[in-house]
Amino acid sequence: MPRFRRLLRWLLILFAGFFVIGLLAAGTLYYVVSSRLPDVESLRNVELQEPLYVYARDGRLMALFGETRRYPVDIAEVPERLKQAFIAIEDNRFYEHHGVDYRGVSRAIWLLATTDDKRVPGGSTITQQVARQFFLSSEYSYTRKLSEMLLAMKMERELSKDEIFELYLNKSFFGNRAYGIAAAAEFYYGKKLDQLDLDELATLAAIPKFPSSGNPVTNPERARIRRDYVLQRMHELGFISLAEATAAQAVAMHATPHERPVEVYAPYVAEMVRQEMIARYGGDVLTRGYHVTTTIDPTMQLAADVAVRSGLSAYDHRHGWSKIEQAFDLAADEDAATAGARLRGIPAQSGLLPAIVLRAGDGTADVALTDGTTVTLDAASSRWTGRNPGALLKRGDVTRVRRIEPKGKDGAAPDPAAKPTWQLDQVPRAQSTLVSLEPDNGALRALVGGFSFAGQKFNRATQARRQPGSSFKPFIYAAAFERGFNPASVVVDAPVVFRMRRGQDWRPQNDDGKFAGPMRLREALVRSRNLVSVRLLDAIGVDYARRYISHMGFDESELPPNLSIALGTPSLTPLDITRGYAVFANGGFRVTPWFIDEVKDRDGKVVFKENPAVACRSCGADGTTVATANVVDGFNLGPSQPATAAAPAATTPEPAAPVAGPDRLVAPRAIDARVAYQLVSMMRDVVQRGTGTAAKVLGREDVGGKTGSTNDHRDAWFSGFGGNLATVVWVGRDDNRSLGYREYGGKSALPIWIDFMRVALDGMPIAANEPPDGMVKVAVSASGRLLPTTSDGGLVEWVKAEDLERMESTYEDVADEVPTEEAFDIF
Template sequence: MPRFPRPLRWLLLGAVTLVLLGAAVTGIVLYSVSSRLPDVQSLRNIELQEPMYVYAGDGRLMGLFGEMRRYPVDIKDVPLQVKQAFLAAEDARFYEHHGVDFKGVARAVWLLATTDDKRVPGGSTITQQVARQFFLSSEYSYTRKLAEMLLAMKMERELGKDEILGLYLNKSFFGNRAYGVAAAAEFYYGKKLAELSLDEAATLAGIPKFPSSGNPLNNPERARIRRDNYILPRMAELGFVSRAQADAARAVPMHASPHERTIEVYAPYVAEMVRQEMVARFGGDVLNKGYHVTTTIDPALQAAADKAIVDGMRVYDHRHGWRKPTQQVQIPAGADAAAIGKLLRNVPAQAGLLPAVVTGSGDGALQVVLADGSELSLRGAAISWTGKAAAALAARGDVVRVRRVDAEAAGAEPNWVLDQIPRAQATLVSLDADNGALRALVGGYSYAGSKFNRATQARRQPGSSFKPFLYAAAFERGFNPASIVLDAPVVFKDRRGHMWRPQNDSGNFAGPMRLREALVQSRNLVSVRLLDAIGVDYARRYISHFGFDEANLPPNLSMSLGSASLTPLSVARGYTAFANGGFLVTPWFIDHVRDAEGREVFREKPPTACPQCAVTTPAGQSQSVTGAAATKVDGFDFGPAGTQAGATAPKPGTTPQAAKPAAEAKPVDPSMVVAPRAIDPRVAWQLQSMMRDVVRRGTATDAKVLGREDVGGKTGSTNDHRDAWFSGFGGQYVTTVWVGRDDYRSLGYREYGGKAALPIWIGYMKVALKDQPERLPDPPAGMVEVRSNGAVEWLKVEDEERMRNELDVAPEEDAQPAEEAFDIF
């Protein structure tokens, strides 16, 4: 055998050495990279980011929160044609290769060698894309590409093809915050995957390549070219569809449009409250974990609350007449209706009031254009409420508001009327009196106009609607509904010598009067004298048992007139103690929470009023049903232990007798959490009775239209009519309504609580109380019926004994207050 020449031998030896070194280096690199590859088994339990879903109590969608839209779908639920569209677009040989398509890699290498491009198409299979999406960065380097290929092959060995395709379809970004094919189908076409047509499926398949610059909304032409020139022909070439089907799909115009998931129950203020509470409880990433939150909101009551606010504010605003528009746009010369409508693209609708641009006012009509380019001519009944001629209402270019009305209501007139956004705001809070569950809440006239939640964030003076809390404190101190207090002028002086002369709203004085009548007529001077008699410090401490922070209660006599700054929600909470027999419940609105897998991770167990449970605990605490109750807490008498509602009331005029105490407590659910007692149940019953008289013959007689005996409440107004309130109860609900202006200006002349707030309360309660049984509890044990001061009253037994022994602690009618140094300012 001939020997190779020495130079050739050295050449061959060098080549072998280089090959061995290359193999060694390659082996080292492969080992180094592969040893750092992640565990692909984690993909079986991957948590895809999903938005947080918020539901009303009946399961209907109320809100959706999160930075991305994603609705994970099981691969078996993805239609075959949708899968085929993505395979044609991204990886036709997906079910044939083992993670890396070497034909594609070879093509990519060739392009790198023959072109100047640093990034070339081809070479990335669907498996590689999944590897990159879940585990690798978007850095473009040979090391990253090698890791991607090795990881793809590892995934193919450990995961099934359908698992990998499912991960790809659920993870891919489709632009416009849509992640995953299900979210993309819903957003771009408003459809489920099974409802997609061939042209729509092909369009979606083309998006992941260029999600921001090639989606059918941002760049419909580019999306059409990719659909028609590549994906549909490729599907036909692969035999997924016929040529005729592909050609028919190519002929369909691009028709994608944004579709947000339909909100079935409109309660934006509550939805935002849920978002904030969920972040506080579960952390900042809670919005991306797919939690499903069910609230306590009743959809029917929420809709009634919204309508009551809108209707009530319209009536209020129309009382004060038409105001000149304050917003204008510049109409370009020669602009048609469509161009004029586009001028309103950044002006949102508010509470059903759509923006419109005035284009003229000829022939006794106001001509306007809506944002969609529609032209309206408003005349006759459409503008009659303003009391002005069309030409005097607005000028060309002014932005006004219009409202659509039912055809029947409009009659022969146009079904659009001119309207305006009220200057004032309103809020409504409705709670279940027994457990504090939030059933409806409206935080303002329009969430689009202002996201400030006045129900929970606005601190306003409640005026006379605060008086029931003061009366309760006085009844604990020995006063009762029959006690006589003087309604007459009184003057107080503070430490600096400033004089305070409180007045009644009416400006007159009634002289000596029973406390029941004083509350019915909302007499300010009686309230001032009452607080003076029982002491400010005592009253603040007692009233804090209604759930108020004692620090927020003024340390002076002005508290008697409702000068504390309180939120509507806190006032509603306080009123639940009157309606439920004296228990302090805590408002709550999240019933339960489930994670993305459907597992329950939270369920509320609210402290609940339970008059038959024989439990008395300090305000601010709660306990399970165990043991006997104490009769005194924090120095306050909360009534006989074991008292319960249900004692039969003797007929008026019969021999006075005490209500019989229950022999034993009724059985209850052992797991029940009992709310702490706020006040004596007898005091709660007395205030209920007095506030029902406010409706029967006092400042809230308009509420008699509800036709129920169990409805009661109290109006409230503040200086210069800056705030108007009505808080009250009926059935199982306690509802508070506040009306006022954010700038603290006056609502207008004589805009009292009974005029501005009560109609909203009535409008809501008509719906809330429909088909609900009346709730008229009998006097609790420890009460006696007596005739006093010419009227029949139910008093606490000890009060009746005190009166009988002439030990009534009420101040004498003609006593004048000492000119002490009260800090009242």
């Protein structure tokens, strides 16, 4: 007995020792782990990853950027039954425990002890899952589990249950890049949370545990089993009745992908916004939930898209069938579904769907679309080619088709029984861009950078440098008018030779190869006479013209230092040209194009608001120190440091000045308002009786502009204005090849410009063009000679007051005496 007692005593001592050591070890482990736990308070201000939202000026969505779909919601916005669904499947004692469910932990320990599984279900509460999602890794270890439990208890002490539940619902991953319950509801069902049916919310609650294998889109059967289990648990916990559970379980699985609908299609502008936001706020801008409102007008943007697509299609159809995009070697027994699957890497472009030919012959062709649908093309579908589909296509060819929806007569609704038709088509060989902005403040209203953003993301409006041809001539004329010429001045349209320093001769020509002799500058611009522009530039001097034209927003270094700029040889972007034409339309002010109006953070706080410099015809420069616009890469990014007023427009533009308040800016004056008036008047004549007469169809007296074409018809332009818009259209080929015979600006670009302006100017008041102070109304003869003010007849012109004495200037005398060919040094 004494021996037994002694043994028992030693056992008790040993047990006590192990107990004390265990306590010390547990205490040490607790201290080490707890000391490393993060600050739970940071969860109150956690910033969940959200995409970048881009909106049109009226608030309609233009684009979403970011790898993560997440729209955080407040717990108060979550329907009660949706919360109950998550509680039923994830943690039915959530509102009872203090972070750790000891019953669940005990069950997990028992499973570990009685099974061979290394990972067992159960034991993790919603609070523990939040702790793991925000602070811990997914590593499976006892240390991580202990940290998770301690952190969960700490969270329960510092955060309310609703705060924890809200974090869980917004953080959880639901597959398909959807994070958070709101994004999941939108993606799988296209609904808001309060619109979800019982079967749908049960399906969503089942996803986070198995976001891949239990995905209702990719694995609907597995998702159905999980959904039914959630409904069963909701019934067992008394959240729903048996009848409700049974009815919801009977609903077929119907989750399908729903992308957030883009309401305004402007992909080129959206990409400009993305790049600009990254430049301003850093690379993580796509995850911080910024909301960007742009200046884009939805109606004008849609009109621009339609005009460019229609114009390029019309151009391409004029030049006939080109060739197929590629060809596949189809197996003899290959069906439509298998053949259509080959097209999945080929994007649709502006309504042109890729199609693969299954059969061709007998004047028709059967083609398969990407989804395996079969379409038969008949002779009517290819009427524009002059040949039937059977002669154009063969099996395996990849072509394009366009779906034509039925239309009712005279605007009436189409017959419901009418079926859509299909047209054989092709991606246009040419490209086009359209830029339209408000000349008074530079706000971009519409921009199209090419035929299809899906086909090519290269933005020709801002990145392509092309020669503007004759559409550059108004800038030369403006420089000449500053030096004393006026619309009635006469310059000879006759051959001229310029001898360059290396001995070569440059003989500029008119497009028609003919010469009209002495003519007024108004007529020269209306008829786009090249030789008049060259002689005019030679008279005022190339260096002066380059300095003067640079005031309108062009980089002087981009203007070649020779007489060729009179024919539009500088390589400039369509946006550059639009900015330049805005100077004429706004009375002589240099505005800076801008497209980001406002930026808000995820909390709705305004972090940026544009304050553009505006044209103010009634404002004068007083020479005081004022704020100027901060221009980066050609775009106005808001107020910069103050700048001092400078010299007149003939040398350096005036700086921006305040307008009706200290925070509003006046755009710097680029050219004399009187010169701007004269050019607007002349370019209106271009539309009324010159190369732009097709635009008369708009029925507006305020429409003006200038066509432009380059050598071998490589570029076609129409640049102009009307109402409160300056708009430029360019058409050309990316490989710089010719557009084709007689594809002038008036034929290729002007129809696009007209189609756009017809919509954009609808309901817009007619823009006035009243002569500013300092001008005199005169009468001139057809030869440009000043007539007595008392005489009848003659042509009316408005000239600068100081130019009256020069109306019989030596410019005309010299012009009249220029020989048929005269050599000049071009440099």
